[in-house]
Amino acid sequence: MPDQPPIIKSATAQHKFSCPSCGGEAQWNPAKKLLVCPFCGTTSPANVELTATGDEQIVEHDLVAALRGIPDSSRGWQAAKTSVKCQSCQAISVFDATRVGQRCDFCGSSALVPYEEIKEAFRPESLLPMKISETQVRESIRQWYGSRWFAPNKLTHAALTDTVKGLYIPYWTFDAQVHAEWTAESGYHYYETETYTDGNGHTQSRQVQKTRWVPSAGALDHFFDDELVPASRGVQPEMLRKIEPFPTTKELQTYNAGYLSGWVVERYQIDLITAAKTSRDRMEQQIYALCARQVPGDTQRNLQVQDDYAGQTFKHILAPIWLLTYNYGAENYQVVINGYTGVIAGKYPKSWVKIFFAVMAGLFAAGIFLLIAAASQR
Numbered sequence: 001m002p003d004q005p006p007i008i009k010s011a012t013a014q015h016k017f018s019c020p021s022c023g024g025e026a027q028w029n030p031a032k033k034l035l036v037c038p039f040c041g042t043t044s045p046a047n048v049e050l051t052a053t054g055d056e057q058i059v060e061h062d063l064v065a066a067l068r069g070i071p072d073s074s075r076g077w078q079a080a081k082t083s084v085k086c087q088s089c090q091a092i093s094v095f096d097a098t099r100v101g102q103r104c105d106f107c108g109s110s111a112l113v114p115y116e117e118i119k120e121a122f123r124p125e126s127l128l129p130m131k132i133s134e135t136q137v138r139e140s141i142r143q144w145y146g147s148r149w150f151a152p153n154k155l156t157h158a159a160l161t162d163t164v165k166g167l168y169i170p171y172w173t174f175d176a177q178v179h180a181e182w183t184a185e186s187g188y189h190y191y192e193t194e195t196y197t198d199g200n201g202h203t204q205s206r207q208v209q210k211t212r213w214v215p216s217a218g219a220l221d222h223f224f225d226d227e228l229v230p231a232s233r234g235v236q237p238e239m240l241r242k243i244e245p246f247p248t249t250k251e252l253q254t255y256n257a258g259y260l261s262g263w264v265v266e267r268y269q270i271d272l273i274t275a276a277k278t279s280r281d282r283m284e285q286q287i288y289a290l291c292a293r294q295v296p297g298d299t300q301r302n303l304q305v306q307d308d309y310a311g312q313t314f315k316h317i318l319a320p321i322w323l324l325t326y327n328y329g330a331e332n333y334q335v336v337i338n339g340y341t342g343v344i345a346g347k348y349p350k351s352w353v354k355i356f357f358a359v360m361a362g363l364f365a366a367g368i369f370l371l372i373a374a375a376s377q378r
Contacts, residue, residue, distance in 0.1 A: 042271050083267065087111035091234030092267040105165045105264050106234030107332065108325050115267075122268075126252040127318035129259055130166060131340045137164055137322045141335060144344050149354065163326060166339065168260060168318040169240075170231040170268035172275040173248055175314075176224045180287050180307040186216040186297030211299065218294045224283055225249055226315075229275040231268035235323065236334055242345035243338040246319045251340070255318075265318065272314065280309075 026035040026042075034043040085092045088109035103110050141164065191207045198204050226248040230240045253259070270278075284307065291305050320339025325332065328349045335346030 043273070081265075083115040084112040085115040086234070087113060089234055090269070091232070092269060093234075094265040094267050096262065104234075105167060106266070106323065106325060108163070108327070122316055124170070124255050124316045124318045126255055126315065127168065127259055128246055128248065128251055128320055128340050129253055130168075130263070130320040132320075132322065132337065132342045134164070134166065134322075136342065137166075137337050140337060140342060140344055141324060144335070144346070145348065148348050164322055164324045166263060166320070166322050167234075168263055168265045168320055169235060170266055170270075171246070171248075171317050171319050172229045172231055172268075172270070172272060172279070173226040173315045173317060174224065174229065174276065174279040174283075175226065175312065176283060176309050177311040178222050178224065178283065178287055178307050178309055179219070180222070180291055180305055181217070181219045182291040182294070182303060182305045183215070183217045184291075184295045184303040185213045185301050186295055187211040187213050187299035187301065189298045213301070214297075216296055218291070220287075220290055220294060222287060222290060224286075227279050227283060229270070229278050229282075231270035231275060231316075232266055233269045234266050235321065235336060239334055239336040239345050239347075240321075243321070243336055243341075243343045246338065246340055248317060248319075252317060260318075268316065272316075276314065283309075 026037045028034075029036045029043075032043065036043050081094050081096065083092055083094050086104040086107060086109055088111050089104060089107040091104060091106045092115050093105060093112075104112060188211065190210050190212060192210055193205055194208050195203055195205050228244060228246065228248065230237060232240065287307050288303070288305050292300065292303055295303065322337040322339055324335040324337075324346070327333070331349065333347050333349065335344065335348075337344045
């Protein structure tokens with residue numbers, strides 16, 4: 001009897017898994033070992049476990065299960081809204097149904113197309129109301145540009161503030177209680193005197209630094225409260241980091257559709273799973289840094305950290321910003337203002353003429369200094 005080909009077992013899902021982002025049916029991808037949504041591309045972590053009979057089955061990540069546990073009554077905006085997607089920056093803008101979107105509020109592009117969801121987005125649990133007025137924002141932008149010495153002169157006279165927009169952007173926030181234990185080698189400096197022969201054949205002595213290494217260990221507990229992860233595609237992430245934090249631990253208000261009347265809201269596009277991974281990476285970096293501070297001695301090496309996470313929770317919130325987007329030459333620039341604290345950050349074009357004269361002035365000043373120094377030594 002000829003040899004029979006081996007039977008290859010494949011993992012199967014015991015029931016259908018809906019995408020945590022759009023609600024479509026996610027499919028298991030054996031190459032990636034992830035659940036992948038064929039509609040929006042969102043990936044969801046899952047594990048392959050053995051059943052009592054030895055068959056493999058797919059078990060989704062607990063975070064995805066928690067997200068799916070949110071009822072449909074917690075979806076939608078509780079008001080009539082229109083959604084459009086920008087073909088340029090990919091931001092999804094949500095605004096009152098009576099408004100007609102002419103241009104993208106994030107990049108200024110006119111390439112807007114209607115956006116229809118398979119399933120409505122999760123409604124934010126809470127939000128920060130807009131606190132900084134448009135008048136305050138315009139004045140802040142003028143002062144900010146006025147303090148940018150290398151900005152082109154004609155930029156300060158341009159009517160840039162005419163294009164400033166008030167927006168609500170999506171964030172995920174994460175809490176976690178972390179217990180970490182660490183081991184490391186602590187280095188303690190000491191000095192020894194050694195002798196040497198200089199270039200003239202004379203014996204000289206000098207102090208030489210040495211390091212004594214000893215093992216050390218410790219532990220710490222730390223609570224992360226509202227670790228922010230932006231879920232925006234329309235605003236540059238590095239700009240958002242510069243205007244954070246938002247006072248989410250004390251000032252959040254329960255979501256009410258009335259707060260958003262007349263404002264443009266961006267729908268989240270960074271899904272919970274991706275945001276959770278980003279948050280965990282940041283937490284681990286902070287825990288490592290906190291442990292490093294505990295290591296005694298003058299220096300350290302081989303720091304190893306073992307951390308354990310408990311009490312992990314998340315929220316979906318909206319945060320207010322003012323956004324100025326403009327083109328200068330062939331480049332696109334953004335200026336972002338925290339709509340609650342007024343902190344401002346942005347990029348601006350540089351005048352090469354001003355940079356040239358600044359360099360020349362520096363070289364001239366250095367030349368004068370060297371001449372004075374040379375004259376004083378005569």
